[in-house]
Amino acid sequence: MNTKKRGLSFYIKIYFKIIAQDIKSRMSYRADFIISTLGMIATNIVGFVAFWLMFSKFPSINGWGYYEMLFLYGFSLVAITPTQCLLDNNWNLRRYVYDGDFVKYCFRPINLFFYYESEVFDVKGFGQLFFGLGTICYAWYHLALPVNFVMILKLIVFLLSASLFMMAMQTAAAATCFWIENSFYILDLSLKLKDYAKYPITIYNPLFKFIFTFLLPVAFIAYYPSLVILRPDEVPLLSWLSPVIGGLFFYLSYKMWMRGASRYDGSGS
Amino acid sequence: MNRFKKYFALTRAGIIECVNYRMALVVMVFGNLLYLTLIYFVWKAIFASSGSDVVNGMTFETTMIYLVLATALFNFMEMYIVWEMGRDIQSGKIALNLLKPMKYKDYLFWSVSGSFVVNFVFTFIPTFLIVMLVTKGTIAIGINLIYFVIAVVLAVIINYEIDFIIGTVCLYTESIWGINVMKQAVVTLLSGATIPLAFFPEKLRTVIEYLPFRAIYDTPLTILLSRNPDAGMVAEKLLISLAWAVVMSLISHLFWHISIRQVTVNGG
Numbered sequence: 001m002n003t004k005k006r007g008l009s010f011y012i013k014i015y016f017k018i019i020a021q022d023i024k025s026r027m028s029y030r031a032d033f034i035i036s037t038l039g040m041i042a043t044n045i046v047g048f049v050a051f052w053l054m055f056s057k058f059p060s061i062n063g064w065g066y067y068e069m070l071f072l073y074g075f076s077l078v079a080i081t082p083t084q085c086l087l088d089n090n091w092n093l094r095r096y097v098y099d100g101d102f103v104k105y106c107f108r109p110i111n112l113f114f115y116y117e118s119e120v121f122d123v124k125g126f127g128q129l130f131f132g133l134g135t136i137c138y139a140w141y142h143l144a145l146p147v148n149f150v151m152i153l154k155l156i157v158f159l160l161s162a163s164l165f166m167m168a169m170q171t172a173a174a175a176t177c178f179w180i181e182n183s184f185y186i187l188d189l190s191l192k193l194k195d196y197a198k199y200p201i202t203i204y205n206p207l208f209k210f211i212f213t214f215l216l217p218v219a220f221i222a223y224y225p226s227l228v229i230l231r232p233d234e235v236p237l238l239s240w241l242s243p244v245i246g247g248l249f250f251y252l253s254y255k256m257w258m259r260g261a262s263r264y265d266g267s268g269s
Numbered sequence: 270m271n272r273f274k275k276y277f278a279l280t281r282a283g284i285i286e287c288v289n290y291r292m293a294l295v296v297m298v299f300g301n302l303l304y305l306t307l308i309y310f311v312w313k314a315i316f317a318s319s320g321s322d323v324v325n326g327m328t329f330e331t332t333m334i335y336l337v338l339a340t341a342l343f344n345f346m347e348m349y350i351v352w353e354m355g356r357d358i359q360s361g362k363i364a365l366n367l368l369k370p371m372k373y374k375d376y377l378f379w380s381v382s383g384s385f386v387v388n389f390v391f392t393f394i395p396t397f398l399i400v401m402l403v404t405k406g407t408i409a410i411g412i413n414l415i416y417f418v419i420a421v422v423l424a425v426i427i428n429y430e431i432d433f434i435i436g437t438v439c440l441y442t443e444s445i446w447g448i449n450v451m452k453q454a455v456v457t458l459l460s461g462a463t464i465p466l467a468f469f470p471e472k473l474r475t476v477i478e479y480l481p482f483r484a485i486y487d488t489p490l491t492i493l494l495s496r497n498p499d500a501g502m503v504a505e506k507l508l509i510s511l512a513w514a515v516v517m518s519l520i521s522h523l524f525w526h527i528s529i530r531q532v533t534v535n536g537g
Contacts, residue, residue: 032444039447039454046454053464054315062314182290189300196307203314208306 011114019121026123033123040127044077048135051198064200067142068230074135076197076222077128079162083170084125089117090174094184097177102264112261113254143230151229157243158225164246165220166194172253178260197221213238217249275371276379283383294391301344301392308336325467330407331494332465334400338493339462339486341396342421345388346428346485348381351452354436355445367529374525378429385425409496416503420489423510428485430517431456437521440528461487481517484510 026033055061055069064072093116096102105116136155145151173190177183193216201209201219212219224239238245287294316322316329327335354377357363369376401408435452439445457463460482466474477483488506492498 029444031442032447034447035442035444035451036447039450042451043454046458050458050463053468053470054311058315058318061318180292182293185293185296185300189296189303192300192304195304199307199311199314203310205310208310 006110011110014110015114015118018115018118022119022121023123036124037127040124041131044128044131048073048131062200062203064202065143067139069198069200070135071139071143071230072200072222072226073198074132074139075159075162075226076194077132077135078159079132079197079221079225080166080194081125081129081132082163083166084128085122087117087167087170087174088122088125089120090170091187092120093174094177094182094187097264098181102261106261106264113257145229154228158228158239161243161246162221162225164243164250165217166197168246168249168253169193169216169218171250171257175253175257175260178263193218194221197223199223217245220246276375276382279376279379280382280386283380284386285383287384287387294387297344297388298392298395301340301396304340305337305396308340309333312336325465327465327467330404334404334407334494335461335465335490336463337396337400338490341393342424342486342489343457343462344392345385346425348384348429348432350377350381350429350432351436351439351449352445353377353381354433355439355449358439359445374433374521377433408493413493413495413498413503416498416507417489417493419507420484420492420510423507423514424485424489426514427481427510427517428456430514430521431481433521434517434524437525437528456482456485459483460485461490481513484513 051070051073055066059066061069093102096105105112108115140147169190170187173183173187176186180186196212196218201212201223204212209219213224220238220242224236225242227235227239312329312332316324316332322328324332354363357366363373366373366376371379431452435448438448442448459477459480462485466477466483466487469477488510492503492506495502
């Protein structure tokens with residue numbers, strides 16, 4: 001399959017070429033694009049209202065102030081944006097494998113995972129990104145956090161490493177379709193797990209703390225990385241390690257995806 | 270009778286299809302349990318920090334029962350009708366379904382009814398029993414169970430009619446995803462599926478009173494949780510639900526008949 005090693009610049013160049021086609025084809029369905037964007041905004045507004053209804057009446061939850069909770073919420077929204085934008089084609093994988101159309105991806109002289117995911121770029125993700133960034137800024141302002149180069153660098157680095165965890169979970173969940181039929185429910189479950197990310201892990205009991213840290217790493221989507229910014233005096237080791245652990249989780253999910261793909265032998269007619 | 274025979278044939282096919290994907294069932298039950306733990310811990314933290322046992326007239330126990338059963342109801346009522354219709358429209362399969370010797374609306378309802386049955390047996394009943402056992406008698410067992418069942422039947426109808434109306438919109442827009450997420454966001458919030466309506470501010474609640482969405486989750490659950498339900502109150506709630514069911518099915522019927530002339534199917 002993968003005959004030659006290609007450089008990073010080759011992949012970046014080809015990525016923009018492929019997604020340009022996808023964006024062009026989407027723009028031709030203008031109504032769909034506008035309605036989808038409105039849908040995205042509506043979902044975010046409703047999520048925000050729900051959050052406000054639950055928490056605004058109480059000064060703090062489990063030692064976490066309202067604005068700190070809001071920060072976690074915004075952080076988790078931004079951290080799932082790369083998954084939404086870059087890996088949206090994972091949702092179609094099940095159908096491609098089931099119908100046998102997946103075979104068309106197997107004959108390209110570039111990385112299979114890369115080629116498959118680059119085919120779709122979900123522009124709607126930007127709506128979520130802006131909403132999340134707005135929430136972070138709003139919370140940042142109310143928490144009177146300092147604004148300086150180091151803080152912003154920290155924010156960017158830890159947002160990126162948080163996003164790796166969500167990407168890893170979605171990729172691994174999508175890859176299950178190579179082994180199991182009708183794996184939609186697994187992917188849907190892994191998407192739902194993001195709802196757990198916006199709460200501080202301290203509200204769970206030890207068993208679930210363990211599960212959400214090491215088995216289903218949702219606590220890394222907002223809680224651990226945010227500690228670096230919110231509570232700089234009590235940052236646990238796991239927070240500092242989150243870029244490395246994120247990389248590891250993503251690498252494992254990628255390997256799983258590729259292993260599944262190499263198992264694929266075309267069931268189509 | 271003959272009519273029902275063909276409907277039940279569809280139900281049976283749906284049941285067989287669901288049971289065939291056993292793995293999906295396992296994941297669904299597991300995911301449901303995980304979700305319930307999340308709800309449990311979050312609301313426990315909220316009640317712990319409020320400093321009192323009763324928040325907005327609800328105790329931790331009633332809030333939990335409300336939300337757990339709302340999730341269970343959601344799991345069996347959400348049949349992804351809008352997705353189904355959208356896909357039918359986009360793929361052109363709708364042309365074939367329109368030719369079937371049955372109204373499209375009936376056909377769609379009865380073909381998802383199989384998963385209604387499976388989800389009811391595999392998620393709703395176990396959840397309900399667990400909740401009853403764990404909370405030991407917070408749910409009164411009596412006439413309210415019968416009212417609850419009636420309210421759920423009406424809720425299923427209203428939910429289906431709303432989905433069908435939104436699905437009909439897809440005939441015009443040819444957009445599925447956006448319409449569907451918008452509907453889901455609005456309905457889950459305003460029906461009380463994620464947060465009990467008692468937690469909403471007074472003004473917002475007044476608005477919600479006049480919308481059909483509360484009949485889907487809030488009405489059945491409030492009836493179930495009321496001890497010694499007052500017959501007048503229950504009758505009023507059920508009549509409102511019934512009225513909404515009639516109104517929504519009229520709207521969806523008319524809207525569909527006007528819109529179906531719109532269909533353009535790409536050949537292929």
